[in-house]
Amino acid sequence: MQRLAAVLWCATLALATGAAPGEVVWTSAVRDARSGNCCTIAAGKVPGAVAVAGYTKGVETTGWDVIQVETAASASPADAGYAAGLLEGSSTQARIYAASQNFAATFFKGTNRSVANDCVLSFVDAQWAWLQEQARVPCSQRANATECRYWDNVLASVEQARGVYDGYVAAAPAGQHLSWQEVYQLANGGDLEDLLRAFPDSECHQARQLAGERGPLWKRALALARGASPPEWRALRGPDMPESVRRGMSCSGFVRLVPEAPRAERGLLGAPRGSAVHAGSAGFAGSAGFAGSAGFAGSAAAEVLTGHTTFNDYQFMLRVFKVYTMRLPGARAETTSFSARPGDLHSKDDWYALTSNLTVIETSLTVFDRAIYKALRPGTVPCWIRVSVANRLAGTAEEWAGVFAAHASGTHNNDWIATDYNAALRGDAASVSWRVNEMPGLLVSWDATPALRADGILYSVNIPNDTRIFRLSGYNRTGFNFTEDPRARIFRRDGPGVRSQWDLRQLMISNNYKTDPISAGHPCNAISARCDLPPSGGAKHSPYAFGGIDAKVIGVANLTAPGGPVATVQSSPTHETQPVFDFAQWDNVPQAGMPQRWPFAFQVISPDREAGRLLD
Numbered sequence: 001m002q003r004l005a006a007v008l009w010c011a012t013l014a015l016a017t018g019a020a021p022g023e024v025v026w027t028s029a030v031r032d033a034r035s036g037n038c039c040t041i042a043a044g045k046v047p048g049a050v051a052v053a054g055y056t057k058g059v060e061t062t063g064w065d066v067i068q069v070e071t072a073a074s075a076s077p078a079d080a081g082y083a084a085g086l087l088e089g090s091s092t093q094a095r096i097y098a099a100s101q102n103f104a105a106t107f108f109k110g111t112n113r114s115v116a117n118d119c120v121l122s123f124v125d126a127q128w129a130w131l132q133e134q135a136r137v138p139c140s141q142r143a144n145a146t147e148c149r150y151w152d153n154v155l156a157s158v159e160q161a162r163g164v165y166d167g168y169v170a171a172a173p174a175g176q177h178l179s180w181q182e183v184y185q186l187a188n189g190g191d192l193e194d195l196l197r198a199f200p201d202s203e204c205h206q207a208r209q210l211a212g213e214r215g216p217l218w219k220r221a222l223a224l225a226r227g228a229s230p231p232e233w234r235a236l237r238g239p240d241m242p243e244s245v246r247r248g249m250s251c252s253g254f255v256r257l258v259p260e261a262p263r264a265e266r267g268l269l270g271a272p273r274g275s276a277v278h279a280g281s282a283g284f285a286g287s288a289g290f291a292g293s294a295g296f297a298g299s300a301a302a303e304v305l306t307g308h309t310t311f312n313d314y315q316f317m318l319r320v321f322k323v324y325t326m327r328l329p330g331a332r333a334e335t336t337s338f339s340a341r342p343g344d345l346h347s348k349d350d351w352y353a354l355t356s357n358l359t360v361i362e363t364s365l366t367v368f369d370r371a372i373y374k375a376l377r378p379g380t381v382p383c384w385i386r387v388s389v390a391n392r393l394a395g396t397a398e399e400w401a402g403v404f405a406a407h408a409s410g411t412h413n414n415d416w417i418a419t420d421y422n423a424a425l426r427g428d429a430a431s432v433s434w435r436v437n438e439m440p441g442l443l444v445s446w447d448a449t450p451a452l453r454a455d456g457i458l459y460s461v462n463i464p465n466d467t468r469i470f471r472l473s474g475y476n477r478t479g480f481n482f483t484e485d486p487r488a489r490i491f492r493r494d495g496p497g498v499r500s501q502w503d504l505r506q507l508m509i510s511n512n513y514k515t516d517p518i519s520a521g522h523p524c525n526a527i528s529a530r531c532d533l534p535p536s537g538g539a540k541h542s543p544y545a546f547g548g549i550d551a552k553v554i555g556v557a558n559l560t561a562p563g564g565p566v567a568t569v570q571s572s573p574t575h576e577t578q579p580v581f582d583f584a585q586w587d588n589v590p591q592a593g594m595p596q597r598w599p600f601a602f603q604v605i606s607p608d609r610e611a612g613r614l615l616d
Contacts, residue, residue: 063571085163098593186343368474375441410440
């Protein structure tokens with residue numbers, strides 16, 4: 001990394017790794033006094049810095065570390081991105097190292113590697129080279145100002161990734177060295193999951209053996225990609241779904257328009273007045289749910305609510321909540337708040353709350369027909385950068401869909417929902433929510449407002465809504481159904497009764513698999529899955545360490561708070577009506593850097609607005 005020397009000689013490097021839980025440790029990225037180059041790391045909040053970062057360790061006590069990074073408006077996109085990454089990489093070095101150990105133990109189990117195979121790396125390297133080339137073209141050579149702003153924001157993300165690595169190297173103690181690939185694959189993790197399926201080790205080995213073949217290794221490997229779904233994936237869903245398939249069914253997402261004012265007894269954070277923020281109730285009973293009107297047409301919403309529960313292997317429960325304030329060219333949302341993991345520069349969950357008054361969520365989609373991976377090309381922008389750029393540049397849900405679609409990669413394919421709270425509160429008949437479905441070679445977006453207005457809810461359960469994506473991906477040959485999925489049925493039953501953040505919290509952590517007839521005794525068939533638990537009532541299920549690992553909710557008052565979005569979040573497998581998860585029963589699961597027990601309650605996280613006053 002070209003800038004690394006400027007970091008290493010700085011004598012005032014301040015590390016947060018020794019801080020006590022709950023203590024905020026501030027660092028600043030400052031220009032070199034002699035050369036003016038960006039950047040070196042200094043302790044505390046330094047006036048005139050290129051960026052400042054406040055890092056709070058809390059995984060052991062709350063389930064979340066928290067980092068807030070803010071960059072100066074006067075900084076170039078490259079310097080702003082690099083400085084932000086530099087501070088995050090140095091502050092969270094210990095967490096990044098632990099996350100890398102869990103990542104490698106999961107994705108490269110049974111190999112002697114800590115990174116992907118040569119075919120994947122050749123694709124990632126080619127994509128990275130293309131990104132750097134495209135992002136560094138001067139604005140004077142761009143077609144228009146819109147294109148210039150787009151690539152300036154891509155450049156900021158590229159430099160942020162470089163900064164994270166340099167910051168990590170500067171802070172890493174002896175014995176914790178990581179290569180560039182080991183650190184970057186954390187940020188690129190969602191895209192990498194598709195690349196690992198596109199370039200399996202067996203086919204990569206064959207590609208290397210193709211004597212006389214020309215072209216890059218990734219291209220030779222893609223030529224070997226076979227079509228059709230594996231036999232065990234055909235016509236299987238619900239209780240009979242194999243573990244290998246269910247692990248791809250990651251997350252539950254939900255949007256609610258409330259047609260009348262929230263109940264008077266609800267406070268700002270959606271909890272009953274007089275209750276502690278972390279208090280909980282018994283949860284949903286799993287029968288009729290709340291009573292309430294289903295939807296409304298053409299009128300202003302009294303409340304808009306967005307919720308999301310991440311499903312993942314429990315070795316990925318090392319979490320960091322992040323707040324980025326980056327004053328970049330064309331940014332409609334200067335501040336992005338999101339749940340993430342160490343080394344991630346996007347949510348990956350995904351759940352975002354933006355100061356443009358948009359929320360963005362997704363649930364992942366699986367490529368069942370591997371033949372479509374032949375459409376992959378490195379001359380594209382990976383998903384983690386596209387979502388970051390769209391979050392900053394878009395002022396409406398429709399704009400978000402358009403920016404995100406540019407240079408689509410066909411990796412980390414998802415069902416996205418972007419919701420414009422401004423449009424909902426105005427009562428707009430269109431463009432309140434837009435959906436995006438993506439697969440290799442095809443991205444489809446549409447206005448989902450008619451469905452939201454008609455039903456009062458939108459939900460996302462890892463199944464494409466668009467029929468073209470449904471067929472192309474191979475879902476049509478697996479038995480999946482967007483309306484009959486157990487979580488879809490629970491959302492339709494209980495979702496219309498959600499009228500406040502408190503209600504939404506309870507829905508997003510709900511799991512009553514022993515009593516809910518829709519769950520049918522299967523602990524995975526719930527809004528917050530607990531696949532580690534045994535089945536009930538004769539259901540077939542072999543427990544494994546996978547399920548809902550968090551919940552994030554936000555309503556109008558908290559999204560539009562003057563200081564920036566106020567997030568209500570929980571990090572742990574749901575324990576409202578189920579036992580607390582304990583790694584003691586799963587000592588074979590990678591768990592570097594994580595506590596043993598996960599009894600954590602909801603937390604309320606808001607930005608510290610004092611930081612930015614020092615920058616310009």
